[in-house]
Amino acid sequence: MKVISLVPSLTMTAFDLGLEPKQLVGKTPWCIHPAEKVNHAMVVGGTKTPNLGKIMSLNPDIVLMDKEENPKEVYDLLKQNDIHVFVSEVTCPTHVPEMLESLGRELNLIVQAETLAQTCRSALERTLNAQKMWRTAPLIWHEPLMAVGPNRYSGALLSHVGFEVIDFEPDGNGYPEVSPNLMAAKGIELLLLTSEPHKFTMDEGESLIESMKHENIISHYRLINGEDLTWFGSRTVEALDNFSRLFQTLEMSNQTGR
Numbered sequence: 001m002k003v004i005s006l007v008p009s010l011t012m013t014a015f016d017l018g019l020e021p022k023q024l025v026g027k028t029p030w031c032i033h034p035a036e037k038v039n040h041a042m043v044v045g046g047t048k049t050p051n052l053g054k055i056m057s058l059n060p061d062i063v064l065m066d067k068e069e070n071p072k073e074v075y076d077l078l079k080q081n082d083i084h085v086f087v088s089e090v091t092c093p094t095h096v097p098e099m100l101e102s103l104g105r106e107l108n109l110i111v112q113a114e115t116l117a118q119t120c121r122s123a124l125e126r127t128l129n130a131q132k133m134w135r136t137a138p139l140i141w142h143e144p145l146m147a148v149g150p151n152r153y154s155g156a157l158l159s160h161v162g163f164e165v166i167d168f169e170p171d172g173n174g175y176p177e178v179s180p181n182l183m184a185a186k187g188i189e190l191l192l193l194t195s196e197p198h199k200f201t202m203d204e205g206e207s208l209i210e211s212m213k214h215e216n217i218i219s220h221y222r223l224i225n226g227e228d229l230t231w232f233g234s235r236t237v238e239a240l241d242n243f244s245r246l247f248q249t250l251e252m253s254n255q256t257g258r
Contacts, residue, residue, distance in 0.1 A: 001107065005031055005064040006050055006074070010088060011038060013100070013233030014064065017109040017116065025058045052077055062086055062106060068152075090232045092156035093240065097121050100233065116234060123237040127244040129162030134190040134250060136163040137183050138229065139208075140175070141198045149174045154229045157236075158192070161244040162251075180211035188212070189219055190250070196226030222246065 003019065004026030005011040011024065011031040021037040026044040042058065045051040047069050055063065055078070063078055067089040078085050086106045088099050097117035104113020137147045138158060148154045150165040152174040159165050166186050169176040183191075191208060193200035205221035212219055224246070228239040 001061045002058065003062055003064065003107070004044060004055055004058060004060040006044075006047055006070050007064055007066045007088065008032065008047075009231035009233045009235060010064045010066065010103070012231065012235060013103065014107060014109075016234035017100070017104055017107060018112045019107060019109065025060060026055060026063075050074055052081070055083070056081060060084075064088075064103075066090075088232075090153050091151065092153060093120075093160050093232070093236055094124060095153075096232055096236045097124075103233075116237075120237050123240045124160070127161050127240040129160070129244070129247065132159070132162060132164035133247075134163055135187050136165050136190045136192060137168075137178065137186075137188045138165065138192040138194065138224075139178075139200065140194050140226070140229075142200065142204060144177045145179060145208075146175055147178050148229075149176065153232050157229065157239060158243060161240060162247045163190070163192075163243075180208060184212040184219075191219065191221035192224050192229075193221055194224055194226035194229055196230070199226075220250075222250075 001023055002025045003014065003023050005014065006028055008028060008030045011027055012033040015034055015037050024038060024041045027038055027041045028047050029043055031038050042054065044054040048071055060083065062084045065075060065085055065087045067087055075085060086103060090096060090099055097120045100113050100117040100120065104110045136158060138154060139145060139147050147168060149167045150156055150159050155165040166188065168178055193205050200223060209219050209221055227235060228242050
């Protein structure tokens with residue numbers, strides 16, 4: 001089977017399910033994990049701008065796509081050219097086990113997918129925290145300043161382990177532009193600053209906290225791994241555990257006054 005992946009997290013997931021390196025024939029520049037298995041594959045363009053000619057030249061058996069990450073126009077062109085496409089649609093971590101099983105069936109890696117799906121279900125169960133704390137803004141971009149809401153995978157992931165992710169625009173696309181004044185007005189207590197797509201720095205975190213100082217609310221920030229936040233699939237189990245530990249650390253610090 002010849003596979004092209006237009007989604008970095010699905011590339012990683014496919015290999016974690018047991019895909020052989022020679023089976024991946026095409027990828028995006030951001031398909032970087034696992035490094036020792038992806039390097040040989042041809043770059044067929046970015047997630048938003050793949051090159052149809054390159055894809056066609058590789059004669060793939062399947063192209064891996066994501067509903068949010070890849071444009072529908074690309075999907076339509078592939079289907080018009082009779083190319084088989086797998087499309088993930090994951091808006092919260094509870095969708096991941098079923099997605100893993102579906103991908104496993106498509107790649108004929110069913111047993112491995114069922115095992116990983118069960119591991120993910122166990123992680124979802126042990127990290128679920130219904131008691132929300134820390135009015136939280138996960139920030140993914142700096143200029144303009146952008147957050148992710150609780151109705152997208154990243155926000156839902158954080159909500160699952162106990163963070164109270166604030167929905168700045170309930171009728172928006174899930175990625176609102178925000179400002180220090182808006183975050184202060186919403187009583188934000190915690191900024192989670194990602195390493196991708198924008199790599200936030202400690203200086204940027206300190207500057208944001210200084211900009212949103214206001215009465216009665218003490219705001220903090222933490223730098224977090226952007227891949228944990230956005231890479232769904234096989235990465236979800238590790239991300240759930242990492243963010244659950246972060247929540248527990250913050251909770252302990254709050255209780256001890258540190």
